[in-house]
Amino acid sequence: MPTTVSATPAAVIVAIDGPSGTGKSSTSKAVAAQLGLSYLDTGAQYRAITWWMLSNGVDVSDQQAIAAAADKPSIVSGTDPRQPAISADGLDAAGPIRTQEVTAAVSAVSAVPEVRTRITELQRTIAASADGGIVVEGRDIGTTVLPGADLKVFLTASPEARAARRSGELKTTEGKPVTDLAATQQALTARDKADSSRKTSPLKKADDAVEVDTTELTLEQVIECVVTLVEKAAARKAEGEPVEEAAR
Numbered sequence: 318m319p320t321t322v323s324a325t326p327a328a329v330i331v332a333i334d335g336p337s338g339t340g341k342s343s344t345s346k347a348v349a350a351q352l353g354l355s356y357l358d359t360g361a362q363y364r365a366i367t368w369w370m371l372s373n374g375v376d377v378s379d380q381q382a383i384a385a386a387a388d389k390p391s392i393v394s395g396t397d398p399r400q401p402a403i404s405a406d407g408l409d410a411a412g413p414i415r416t417q418e419v420t421a422a423v424s425a426v427s428a429v430p431e432v433r434t435r436i437t438e439l440q441r442t443i444a445a446s447a448d449g450g451i452v453v454e455g456r457d458i459g460t461t462v463l464p465g466a467d468l469k470v471f472l473t474a475s476p477e478a479r480a481a482r483r484s485g486e487l488k489t490t491e492g493k494p495v496t497d498l499a500a501t502q503q504a505l506t507a508r509d510k511a512d513s514s515r516k517t518s519p520l521k522k523a524d525d526a527v528e529v530d531t532t533e534l535t536l537e538q539v540i541e542c543v544v545t546l547v548e549k550a551a552a553r554k555a556e557g558e559p560v561e562e563a564a565r
């Protein structure tokens with residue numbers, strides 16, 4: 318991650334969406350750190366509420382049980398891109414939210430409207446209080462959470478590239494590395510399908526988002542591309558151009 322912090326001319330709100338393994342988290346953290354912006358990982362929030370439900374005996378195959386529990390846990394996200402943090406009811410959730418058990422259940426939990434309402438409110442409150450600007454990454458940020466964002470980016474990559482990236486970092490619940498590429502790709506495609514086909518706020522490119530296909534790009538190239546887009550959006554914002562123009 319680059320260590321230099323350059324000043325952005327205006328406090329911008331940046332929405333970065335896309336499917337799993339396209340580079341949202343790595344890119345968002347690096348761009349935010351480089352430009353001195355706050356950072357919010359909304360997937361971590363959905364993972365944290367899922368982890369809390371699994372740890373507190375909520376049946377995650379029962380939509381009504383999930384809906385009834387949606388308001389119960391306190392979910393707290395850090396917004397420092399150099400030290401991302403997430404907790405549920407005061408317990409550090411950063412490790413447990415990355416287990417396969419949580420990954421397998423998170424699409425079902427995050428499809429429940431009561432969960433989305435709760436987490437969306439939290440996200441808007443965090444974005445509204447980020448006075449210096451923020452990069453928010455997820456699935457529905459440009460379409461639902463922050464439709465007025467100054468810049469919307471939609472990252473894509475081929476399923477093969479995404480599975481190869483993901484398989485390098487996944488661990489089983491016993492802490493062993495996941496090496497089955499085909500199974501990783503299958504699980505990832507199934508999650509994309511669930512996230513894109515749910516009724517409430519599905520994974521979808523916003524009409525005014527800039528699409529970046531990262532398949533053939535290095536992470537550094539993607540970061541550079543998004544930094545340039547943010548700087549342009551910030552400059553347009555400072556000049557008082559309409560938000561829709563800033564997102565192009």
Ligand SMILES: Nc1ncnc2c1ncn2[C@@H]1O[C@H](COP(=O)(O)OP(=O)(O)O)[C@@H](O)[C@H]1O
Nearest residue numbers: 337338339340341342343482486531534535536
């Ligand atoms: N353009 C890229 N080329 C190669 N690897 C990448 C690229 N972008 C991200 N990665 C790697 O792929 C993995 C998944 O990236 P991540 O940012 O977590 O994706 P997402 O948040 O979209 O699921 C990470 O290990 C990251 O380092």
Ligand SMILES: Nc1ccn([C@H]2C[C@H](O)[C@@H](COP(=O)(O)OP(=O)(O)O)O2)c(=O)n1
Nearest residue numbers: 337338359360361363423427455456457512
């Ligand atoms: N804004 C968001 C962010 C994530 N989600 C849900 C759907 C995703 O499959 C899970 C996990 O998201 P996360 O970004 O952590 O997933 P990956 O890092 O891409 O594997 O959360 C969502 O519904 N809306």
